[in-house]
Amino acid sequence: MSANDNANTTGLTTESATLAGELFGEGVGAQAGPPSTPAAGTGTAGQAAPGAHSHGGPAPTGSPAERFTSTDPDAFGAPTGREETWRFTPMKRIRPLLDGAPSDAHLQWDTDLPEGVELTSVEADDPLLKGLPEPGDRLAALARQRSGGAAVVRVPAEAQLDRPVTLRLSGTGSEDVVWGQLVIEVGAFARATVVLDHSGLARYAGGVAVLVGDGAHVDLVSVQDWAPGAVHGAQYDAVVGRDASFTQTVVTLGGDLVRLVSNVQYAGPGGTAELFGVYFSDETQHQEHRLWVDHAVPNCTSNVLYKGALQGEGARTVWIGDVRIRPEATGTNTYELNRNLVLTDGARADSVPNLEIETGEIVGAGHASATGRFDDEQLFYLCSRGIDAETARRLVVRGFFADVVQRIGIDELQDRLMRTIETRLGALPGLDEQPVEVA
């Protein structure tokens, strides 16, 4: 192993091995586990094209290299699939989003805006866009550049919305890439829930930036319920204000390929970010979720919970969870957890948590990752109450998803998502033939 091993990766309170061993039978989860190469693009500024620049000032020895970011797509070079950032992604299938032509193609928007919420658009040269976190890969940079501006959702300071802001974004089946940039700006002390509900057929490269004002509470829900064949790549950025709270729930169910990069940074101390996700990959679907939480100010909290299930030949999921606690981020409390449930043979889940801790003065930092078949202790518990093995397995899988879905807090949406999941589980042959293995 070339070691995770960024020499600065210290103090991991990893539970991966224990958890996997306790929860899952022998011989399962072999596809997960620690990465054989450095996790994530943390030290990959060197991959950038000559002349590229890093942000965040000098990188003294003893600290991980800064992530390379740029608004210039060409600054990233042409991805080959060998880069850390792209090595899990099927390059052929993502290719349209990496070199697609500029286009006028759009998703069809159907919006529900509560009183006081403004939906507007800004031009490419608007100062708002200049202040956003920069793209971290070619796809994100192209989306930023080719969207030629941005749609902006504004929630005024101190607003208390009576219902969620809902943007239903449907693909219309166009071959042309839809380039989009959305900015969600929530004023100080406001409380807002924003739902992005993606469906239909599209090739969509769409950036989303959420600016969470000081003391504001923002829940962002992003549902990827695309039609088969859809390709969706995006960078989601959240800038969390002082004492603000941001919760993002990502639900990826449909599409051929979905690759979402979710970044969080804190603009002031006292911020909280919760990143939840569920994904369900069927035959040949590729679902990739990459997270990057950058703790650079004191007394912030982050909590990550992503759960995924896979079924069918060629089902593929990737979860990368990077958390960095910089020297100045004292009082940080962070935890991340990824669980993958492999329902059939022929599916593969990669799970790579990575924690870089550069100060000892933190409240807590930990991560856990496990990939495997059913948790046999759960099945035993249910069966010991008379529930047959088949029903027990369905209860466990359903619960596995509901655990995250129920955190959305919108009953109607939760019900719809659970129905979709149950329908897909219903199509699962031989769930009752899964072996019960106990470590």
Added chain:
Amino acid sequence: MSVLEIRDLHVSVGEGNDAKEILTGVDLTVRSGETHAIMGPNGSGKSTLAYSIAGHPKYTITGGAVTLDGEDVLAMSVDERARAGLFLAMQYPVEVPGVSVSNFLRTAATAIKGEAPKLRTWVKDVKSEMDLLEMDSAFAERNVNEGFSGGEKKRHEILQMRLLKPAIAILDETDSGLDVDALRVVSEGVNRARSESEIGVLLITHYTRILRYITPDFVHVFVNGRIAEEGGPELAEKLETEGYAAYVKDSRETAKA
């Protein structure tokens, strides 16, 4: 009237060269209406006995028989054992994320009874039993065992026993980790079952404390994977004052000989 019969039961864990025999010939008969306490030091195999009867796949039966009313329990799957009338209150009940207590209880009751219980009476039964176990009604909407305190987990186990109404209940160290209040509440739950039905109870414990609340008809001292001595409630009192030292010493000498 039910009878659980355990005859010369041998059980091991692990496979091949790592296999280790835990139960070395257990004989025990539990009839409806009887309460048996199994007491023994840590590592004596008490919990293995409980889990083996319930059918946990970790344990391999290497010899002997377990029958319930003459039916071969060891040939049954885990769920069949429960439907036949066996219940195991676990020492460490597992969390089942995303599955609510109410959904779980109803699914279990449906499986045990063979049909869904009538909603009105069911809701009433659950609520009244939860009240008696001093459980908040919000409890029903929580996920099974998730974030439960030690006391809540044990109350939840006894709640299930009360609702599923087994013929024979095995309580595996239900008293461990409970404060006095919780111990009283849980014990009262067991005693309600004993007074309202002909339930047979196999009470596995390390301490005599719970026996002050639940008076056993029989006490068995469990050492090194088998029953070393049997008696009435007075045996528990003797253990209270003298501990297990004598039995453990005995067995060591036997082992040497």
